[in-house]
Amino acid sequence: MVGGGDGKRWRPYLLTATYMALSGDKDIPKEVELAAIAVECFHKASLVHDNIQDNDSMRYGKKTVNALYGVPIAINVGDMLLGEGYRLLTGCNNMELLKVASEAHISLCKGQGMELEWSVSPRPLTMDFVLDIFCNKTVPAFDVSLIMGVICAGGDAILQVTLHNYSRALGIAYQLQDDLEDFETDGPLALRPSAVLAAVCEQHAADEDFISSLLQCDNPKTFLTLPKNKPYLEEALTRVRQMTEQYHREALDALHEITNTELKRLLFRVTKRILK
Numbered sequence: 344m345v346g347g348g349d350g351k352r353w354r355p356y357l358l359t360a361t362y363m364a365l366s367g368d369k370d371i372p373k374e375v376e377l378a379a380i381a382v383e384c385f386h387k388a389s390l391v392h393d394n395i396q397d398n399d400s401m402r403y404g405k406k407t408v409n410a411l412y413g414v415p416i417a418i419n420v421g422d423m424l425l426g427e428g429y430r431l432l433t434g435c436n437n438m439e440l441l442k443v444a445s446e447a448h449i450s451l452c453k454g455q456g457m458e459l460e461w462s463v464s465p466r467p468l469t470m471d472f473v474l475d476i477f478c479n480k481t482v483p484a485f486d487v488s489l490i491m492g493v494i495c496a497g498g499d500a501i502l503q504v505t506l507h508n509y510s511r512a513l514g515i516a517y518q519l520q521d522d523l524e525d526f527e528t529d530g531p532l533a534l535r536p537s538a539v540l541a542a543v544c545e546q547h548a549a550d551e552d553f554i555s556s557l558l559q560c561d562n563p564k565t566f567l568t569l570p571k572n573k574p575y576l577e578e579a580l581t582r583v584r585q586m587t588e589q590y591h592r593e594a595l596d597a598l599h600e601i602t603n604t605e606l607k608r609l610l611f612r613v614t615k616r617i618l619k
Contacts, residue, residue, distance in 0.1 A: 354386050354488040355379035357613065361492025364606040365499070374435040375495045382488050384428035385444065389451055389484075391421035396459060397533065439494050447483035454479025461536050465558040467548060468541040474515060476536055482514030505600045509610065512593035516618050519587040525564070526580060532564040538586065542579035543567065591618050 358379045359371055371379075391408050393399075395417050400410035409417035425448075432441050454476045461468075489506045493499055522537045534540075540563060547553055553575070560566040567576040594614055601607040 352383060353613075353617065354382045354484060357485065357488040358382055358492040358495070360609050361489050361606060362495045364609055365493065365496035365502075365603060372495075374437070375492075377431045377434045378440055378491050378495060381428040381431040381444065382491065384424045384431065385448065385487075386484060388421045388424035388428065391417055391424065393455065395421070396455065397535070399533075435495075437494065439498070440491055443487055443490050443494065447487040450479045450483045454481075458536055462534070465534060467544040467554055467558070468536055470538065470541045470545060473536050473538050473541040477515050477518045478511060481518045482511050485514050485517075486510035502601065502603075505597060509594055509597035512590045512597060513614060513617065516587050516590035516594060519583055519590065520618060523580065523583055523587065526567075526576070531562045534558070534561065534563055538583045539576075539579050542582045543575055546578055546582070547575055587618075594618075 356379075359375060362368070362375050363371070390402065394402060394407040395409045395414055398409075399407055401407065407417070408420055428444070429441070432444060457472075457476050457479065461472075486507060489510060490503055493503055493506065519538050522539050525532050525537065526539060540557070543557065544554055553572075557563060557566060566572060591614070595611070598607055598610050598614070601610070
């Protein structure tokens with residue numbers, strides 16, 4: 344099931360590539376392979392559950408599991424993938440991997456909880472609140488792969504700190520980019536915490552009627568592209584583009600602290616691919 348369908352498989356790739364760059368091994372040991380597959384299981388589970396909680400029927404142009412088979416089956420699929428991920432990690436004989444994975448799992452749930460709580464009672468967004476969601480939901484998806492790759496290669500506490508900083512900047516830039524792309528497509532956009540909406544709320548907080556109308560609409564994209572509101576949207580998009588560039592630079596700056604040339608080259612290439 345994990346190997347089927349589309350997907351970039353960034354997370355297992357990052358884990359195995361990090362291990363190989365640090366260890367110098369040409370072959371992937373069984374323990375590293377298990378850890379890489381586990382990471383992909385966790386990622387796929389998060390997508391399945393996220394689609395259920397957001398009531399999404401499409402992802403990347405294809406119907407979601409909940410749309411195809413119903414919510415009960417989708418919940419079961421997500422739970423099975425989580426269980427399989429943890430089962431695979433037990434075969435690695437390294438409790439540190441389980442610790443990293445479980446902490447990332449908890450962080451993801453915290454970020455999703457913040458988003459769900461806001462959706463129940465929408466209120467003017469702040470950029471700090473949105474970035475906190477990103478740090479809990481998006482950043483660990485990159486961080487856990489890199490850190491587990493380091494652990495598999497023997498561990499390096501200083502390198503782990505550097506990779507935490509890199510992952511934070513990369514994850515935030517990635518999610519900012521994703522929020523921008525929501526306004527570059529023709530499809531509807533559900534009301535949810537996003538950097539673009541946070542920028543709009545912060546820049547026009549004094550216009551209470553405008554903010555109230557924004558937070559009550561079903562499709563903020565339609566509302567913000569109205570002729571009278573479009574200047575507000577363009578202003579917000581410009582700010583988020585600038586933030587994306589800022590965090591992109593921070594991610595690259597973090598890589599300069601890496602002493603392993605192979606790993607540094609790898610992550611420079613990865614950054615270029617992920618942040619188009």
